[in-house]
Amino acid sequence: MERTLGALAAHNHRRPFIALLCALVLCAVGLLCARNLTLNANLADLLPDSFKSVQAIKTQEERYGALGWVVVVGDDADPEQLQRFAQDLAPKLEALPGIRYVEITRPSRFFRDHALYFLSPEDLKEVERRIEARLTWERLHANPLFVSLEDDPAPSLDFSDLEKKYGGNAVTRLSNNPSEFYLDPAERRVVVLAKPETSSSDLTFSRKIVDEVQGVVKQQDLSKYGPGFHTEITGTFQKKLDLQSQITRDVAVASSVAGVLVLLYLFLHFRSMLAVGMVLAPVGAGLAWTYGLVGVAYGQVNILTAFLGAILGGLGVEHGIHLVGRYLSLRGEGMASEQATRESFTHTGGAALVSALVAALTFFVLGTSGLRAFREFGVIAGVGMLVIILAYVLVLPAVLGLVARHGWSPRRTSTETKEAPLGQIITRRRGLLTGVSVLIVAGLLTQMPGLRFDYKVSSLEDENLPSFVLDRAVNQLIGYTQMPLVVLTDSREEEAVVVKEIQARKQQLGADSKVDFVASLESLVPGEQARKQVILKDIGKLLERVPEGQLTAPQREELTELRHQVRAAPFSVADLPAGVRQQFEGRGENGTGFVVVYPSVDQSDGQAMRKLAKEVRGVMLPDGRPAVVAGESLVLADILDLVSHEAPYILLGSTLAVLVAMWITLGGLRTALLCLTPTVVSVFALLGLMPLMKLEFNYLNILVIPVLIGTTVDAGVHLITRLASPGSDFVRVYSETGKAICGGLLTSAVGFGALFLADHPGLNSIGALANLGFGMNLLVMLVTFPALLLVLSERKRRRRAVPPRPRGEHLVDDGQGPHRTTPAS
Structure with missing residues (x-):
């Protein structure tokens, strides 16, 4: 393998124009294939299409339409002006071709008027009995001839027990706010809800509809609603666009900063712009080819693969540092350019290939993940x-051959290897450094029980974006979430079964339930209305006999409201307010088959969403089929669930894959274990350091661990390979290879560390954790591992130098060096 690499490099060195022409053609093809790559930050697209939750969302979008809203928020005006703004804006938004309907008022008044119809006949009879008992008591005590033999209290008219009984149902939740509009007088805020035709996962449509809504708002004369009045837009569609913009901006910033830092470091490392170009040219070509393959295979990048340019660039530069550094060193020793190229690619190139194969294998293990973001990241990386x-094999030798033809040769001073002072210290204090390192790592391992996993969805979606913050405020104003779950059914009978089952589960779980309320159109129309109307008329007759003169002002208001309620007529689905019907009707002529479940918990809490999923899934329909539940939650x-299930297997698989690959390529298990040692030590030290640094794992940064396993083994491979060369001197090898190892790890850290500049919390945490991991590995590689190698080498040398001694013989040192002696001598 090494000889083949050397021969290919020498061939390309002799024929640079052919090699560079091939590279340029491949770059042109790659860039052509990658020109239409787009970024997809949709949460549902992180899972494969085979998942039921993904299939359910697609079915829901086809039948029910969009779950979210485009929300226009008006701020800083008097309540009357806020209502006027909502009334003025609603018809103009509803006229937009992409808007199904607009909602500005609550159904509170309708449901309060018909509230008594939602009580059972038995409970209505109980209401009638209590009122009649109170009237009888009042009539008796108003009679001056009546003498009570017992001091009985007046019969209670407290109906709080009945209110509690029906307090959690959909009608109560939909009518729990006295305001007719979605308005908060204290906050001086009003909300206008526009329901688009298409799902927010279609970013092209989302951008178009949000721009149209913004255009309509800008056309309004907002000054007539007050001097400080202003508007903002939030809702699911605006949130998706803001998240997309944030990640796009983070990609640009991270990639630019990573490029500048790598360029700066390479110049400081080589002190030659030509050498910098030699390192970067193959990396640029490789990235162009890679993204061409991505364009052909996927056509888009996700939240993770969008940053692979910076990450692969940093990892790729590491190989260039080793290869160009070795070439310059050999040229400085007087070797011809072609021979130096062959030698560099034979040994250093062989180590780079082993490292790349191992890293690639680790990434491919990550590519077996069911999570689409991880899988694509692993395959592409x-x-x-x-x-x-x-x-590197194609471009770098050709560049070297081309510049050699034009008479360029490196300055001797730039390739002289100076003995690193740290190498001398490690040689003299190897035992002490090994012991101290063992104690430090052991101390860090004691902190591993403090490791935590952050279940918040902020690692996938930045909850601190202005539109996300405003959206939570809108939810509080409305009184329930704008993003419910939808249970798909095929008939009114199935709707009734689902509503009954979920309500039963909610009641059984009590305070542990994650469901706020559940509703369907049929559940909003009570049964036995004719029978209940008869009872309500009887209650109405009793209420007419209530003496108002003896009541307080609040009691008179309650009496007036109650008299109004008992006069309400029965109603059907057609009589429900349009805003209510529209929320439960899907696309097309058939509006049946939808049950809407509103969560009671924060939908950014992953653990709560797992419990919610368990609570609402598994409802069986009358024909034995499980009901399909859809929603981003x-x-x-x-x-x-997928990350929790796969993480141990991926970590174990990555470690075993690295070990097996190194065993095969390096030719021995002992050598493979030795090269893997610094990686294992640094990863465990990182896990112990995380609790001390207040770092937690999340949905995204957990992939850093297998990535570290695959990308840090090359440092050990390079060091062991060079030390194994005949006649190698530790201090000289350490000084030369240690510099390259340091540069390689630093550039790798730059690739990942650029994510530390991302505003997105999940991507930011990847950068922080990766930087900490590379830093820990750098310390292990520069101090702990070399000291350990020297200790092991010394013990091995002693065992070889001292043959087994006969019985009774022992070593003495009389000042002339240790030698064997026996008691007789």
Whole structure:
């Protein structure tokens, strides 16, 4: 393998124009294929299409339409002006072709008027009995001839027990606010809800409809609603666009900063712009080829693969530092350019190929994940590592051959290896450094029980974006979430079964239930209305006999409200307010088959969403089929379940894959274990350091661990490979290879560390954790591992130097060095 690499490099060195022409053609093809790549930050697309939650969302979008809203929020005006703004804006928004309907008022008045119809006949009889008992008591005590033999209290007219009984149902939740509009007088805020035709997962439509809504708002004369009046837009569609913009901005910033930092470090490392170009040219070509393959295979990048340019660039530069550094060193020793190229790619290139193969294999293990973001990241990163090595073999020797033809040769002073003072210290204090390192790592391992997993969805969606913050305020104003779950059914009978079952589960779980309320159109129309109307008329006759003169003002208001309620006529689905019907009707002529479940918990809490999913799933329909439940909350629950299930297997698989690959490529298990040691030590030290640094795992940054396993083994491979060369001197090898290892780890850290600049919390946490991991590995590689190697080497040398001694013989030192002696001598 090494000889083949050297021969290919020498061939390309001799024929640079052919090699560079091939590279340029491949770059042109790659860039052509990658020109239409788009970013997809949709949460549902993180899971494969085979997941039921993903299939359910697609079915829901086809039948029910969009779950979210485009929400226009008006702020800083008097309540009358806020209502006027909502009334003026609603018809103009409803006229937009992409808007199904607009909602500005609550159904509170309708449901309060018909509230008594939602009581059972038995409870209505109980209401009638209590009123009649109180009237009888009042009539008796008003008679001056009546003498009570017992001091009985007046019969109670407290109906709080009945209110509690019906307090959690949909009607109560939909009518619990006295305001007719979605308005908060204290906050001086009003909300206008516009329901689009298409789901927010279609970003092109989302951008179009939000722009149209903004256009309508800008056309309004907002000054007539007050001097400080202003508007903002939030809701599911605006949140998706803001998240997309944030990640796009983070990609641009992270990639730019990573490029500048790598360029700066390479210049400081080599002190030659030509050498910098030699390192970056193959990396640029490899990235162009890789993203061309991404364009052909996927056509888009996700929240993770969008940053692979910076990450692969940092990892790829590491190989260039080793290869160009070795070439310059050999040229400085007087070796010809072609021979130096062959030698560099034979040994250092062989180590780079082993490292790339191992890293690629680790990424491919990550590519077995069911989570689409991880799978695509693993496949693209694995292919990218191999492609970049191919680019180095094709491009770098050709560049070296081309500049050699034009008479360029490196300055001797730039390639002289100075003995690193740290190498001398490690040689003299190897035992002490090994012991101290063992104690430090052991101390960090004691902190591992403090490791935590952050179940908040903020790792996938930035909950601190202005539209997210405003959206939570809108939910509080409305009184329930704008993003419910939808249970898909095929008939009114199935709707009734689902509503009854979920209500029963909610009642059984009590305070542990994650459901706020559940409703369907039929559940909003009570049964036995004719029978209840007869009872209500009887109650009305009793209420007419109530003497108002003896009541307080609040009691008179309650009496007036109650008299109004008992006069309400029976109603059907057609009589429900349009705003209510529209929320439960899907696309097309058939509006049946939807049960809406409103969660009672924060939908950014992953653990709560897992419990919610368990509570609402598994409802059996009359024909024995399980009801299909759709919603982004269930996608989140599935993502968490998948990550929790796969993480141990991926970590174990990555470690075993690295070990087996190194065993095969390095030719021995002992050598493979030795090269893997610094990676294992640094990863465990990182896990112990995380609780001390207040870092937690989340849905995204957990992939850093297998990535560290795959990308940090090359440092050990390079060091062991160079030390195994005949006649190698530890201090000299450490000084030369240690510099390259340091540069390689730093550039790898730059690739991941650029994510530390991302505003997105999940991506930011990847950068922080990766930087900490690379920093820990750098300390282990520069101090702990070399000291351990020297200790092991010394013990091995002693065992070889001292043959087994006969019985009774022992070593003495009389000042002339240790030698064997016996008691007789």
